[in-house]
Amino acid sequence: MKYSFFVILFTLLIFAAFGQPKYFTKTGKISFYSKSSMENIEAVNTKVVSVWDVASGQIEFAVLLKGFEFEKALMQEHFNENYVESDKYPKAVFKGIIENSKTIQLSGDNVSTVKVNGTLTLHGVTNPVSTNAVITVKSGVVAASCNFSITLADYKISIPSLVAEKINKKISIAVVIPEYQSMTTK
Amino acid sequence: MIKLTIALFVYSILLSMNLQSQDLLKGVEDSVPATQKVTGAFKSTRVINAHSIEMLHKGDLDFRIMHRFGFISSGIKQFYGLDVASMRISFDYGLSDNTTIGIGRSTFRKELDLFIKQRILQQSTGARSIPFSLVLAAGGLVWTEESFAPVKPGFGDRSSYYIQLVAGRKFSSAFSMQLSPIFVHSGSPVNTGDDQTIFAMGGGARLKVSRRMALTFDYHHPFGNLSGSTDPLSVGVDIETGGHVFQLQFSNATGMNERAYITQTTGDFFKGDIRFGFNLSRIFKTGKHKTW
Numbered sequence: 040m041k042y043s044f045f046v047i048l049f050t051l052l053i054f055a056a057f058g059q060p061k062y063f064t065k066t067g068k069i070s071f072y073s074k075s076s077m078e079n080i081e082a083v084n085t086k087v088v089s090v091w092d093v094a095s096g097q098i099e100f101a102v103l104l105k106g107f108e109f110e111k112a113l114m115q116e117h118f119n120e121n122y123v124e125s126d127k128y129p130k131a132v133f134k135g136i137i138e139n140s141k142t143i144q145l146s147g148d149n150v151s152t153v154k155v156n157g158t159l160t161l162h163g164v165t166n167p168v169s170t171n172a173v174i175t176v177k178s179g180v181v182a183a184s185c186n187f188s189i190t191l192a193d194y195k196i197s198i199p200s201l202v203a204e205k206i207n208k209k210i211s212i213a214v215v216i217p218e219y220q221s222m223t224t225k
Numbered sequence: 226m227i228k229l230t231i232a233l234f235v236y237s238i239l240l241s242m243n244l245q246s247q248d249l250l251k252g253v254e255d256s257v258p259a260t261q262k263v264t265g266a267f268k269s270t271r272v273i274n275a276h277s278i279e280m281l282h283k284g285d286l287d288f289r290i291m292h293r294f295g296f297i298s299s300g301i302k303q304f305y306g307l308d309v310a311s312m313r314i315s316f317d318y319g320l321s322d323n324t325t326i327g328i329g330r331s332t333f334r335k336e337l338d339l340f341i342k343q344r345i346l347q348q349s350t351g352a353r354s355i356p357f358s359l360v361l362a363a364g365g366l367v368w369t370e371e372s373f374a375p376v377k378p379g380f381g382d383r384s385s386y387y388i389q390l391v392a393g394r395k396f397s398s399a400f401s402m403q404l405s406p407i408f409v410h411s412g413s414p415v416n417t418g419d420d421q422t423i424f425a426m427g428g429g430a431r432l433k434v435s436r437r438m439a440l441t442f443d444y445h446h447p448f449g450n451l452s453g454s455t456d457p458l459s460v461g462v463d464i465e466t467g468g469h470v471f472q473l474q475f476s477n478a479t480g481m482n483e484r485a486y487i488t489q490t491t492g493d494f495f496k497g498d499i500r501f502g503f504n505l506s507r508i509f510k511t512g513k514h515k516t517w
Contacts, residue, residue, distance in 0.1 A: 061249075063253050065253070065255075086259075088250060088253055088254050090249040090250055090253050091249075092249060097249055098249075099248075099249045099250050101250050101254060103259075105261055111510050112282035112283070112285070112322070113282060113285065113468065113508055113510070116264055116265055117467070119264065119265070120264075120265045120436070121436045121437060121465075124398075124436070126398040127398065132250075199437065199466065199467075201466045201467060202466070202467045205467070222253075
């Protein structure tokens with residue numbers, strides 16, 4: 040009986056140490072756009088995995104490049120085969136820190152704009168990325184979104200001169216997390 | 226009692242370390258990767274002459290122009306074969322991601338061909354992995370060239386049929402290989418005494434040398450009685466530029482449809498009876514593929 044007291048005590052201690060929750064999702068959405076005079080290219084992936092540790096402010100995203108869907112199937116094939124080489128580099132990963140993560144109000148309806156700094160690894164190249172993100176809390180649902188753009192050359196993704204007019208050298212990326220679920224400690 | 230306290234203390238520390246580990250995503254991402262289709266085993270729906278395991282996507286219209294010149298061994302008199310040209314124009318269309326139909330016409334014997342190509346299995350990795358792709362192609366052909374024979378050949382004499390099974394695998398991002406057994410039945414064989422039904426075993430391969438260039442190989446060995454014919458053998462280079470694929474090759478076959486290259490190839494590849502040729506494929510997109 041005394042044992043159970045200690046078990047409860049320590050379990051409580053653990054929870055006390057991690058009072059602020061961790062959030063995760065497996066159904067985040069990342070879309071990207073390339074706009075040019077010749078052609079607009081757009082693709083979306085709705086199986087983005089993300090984890091956010093509120094206490095430390097750490098936030099990470101991972102996405103499988105093969106999961107991006109294009110309007111034209113041939114574009115999708117070329118994207119995987121010729122541009123991001125998804126056989127060699129299957130994933131794109133963002134690891135970053137949300138500034139002042141602890142002070143974000145997660146109870147009650149709330150909208151806060153935060154600054155995120157981190158690194159994006161894509162096509163075997165890691166570059167720093169910083170952007171503003173919006174975290175929305177509405178009737179208990181924690182959601183997040185942000186926009187930023189990357190330059191293809193920074194990630195050693197080359198565009199052959201023949202199609203140079205069809206692909207914008209700068210790609211706009213939109214990240215939307217419809218719902219962050221709180222993670223229960225295992 | 227004390228032991229238990231220590232054990233729990235250590236346990237809680239370990240647990241907290243685990244929770245604070247750098248790799249946040251660990252444990253959240255699926256350990257078993259989802260089933261993924263393997264795509265791009267070949268750059269085009271034809272290795273060179275033969276059907277490849279690649280299919281057109283739904284709504285894709287593939288306009289192909291195939292060209293074969295004369296034998297390089299014919300020398301300067303024929304400008305090393307470039308004076309002579311044989312061609313096939315075709316339109317292939319993707320009814321769905323797994324079904325392609327096509328129509329083509331060759332200048333050689335003024336032959337018209339129709340085919341349907343169906344994917345049965347697609348190589349996949351992950352939870353439901355399939356080690357190879359399987360495609361079935363079937364077609365009918367009829368030659369329309371004017372005949373000067375005393376008895377004009379009827380439709381049945383001028384027509385022929387084929388059925389081909391193509392099994393292939395993308396072994397790595399650079400190397401793919403396929404086997405393509407085929408039955409060809411001709412209404413009236415080119416040479417009297419030749420077998421009407423010919424079985425041939427085929428093999429094709431691709432080796433990617435850069436992101437947009439690949440070396441290709443396409444070979445068939447017909448079994449049966451075909452007087453004066455040789456095994457069609459082609460080696461080539463695929464060059465892909467956006468929506469175009471250029472296939473340049475050296476081959477001993479003039480024919481670019483199944484009946485012609487299987488049963489009517491003459492010339493010994495290794496004795497210099499080689500012709501230069503190219504296939505040009507341009508894919509046009511019709512309709513919308515997906516809407517979100």
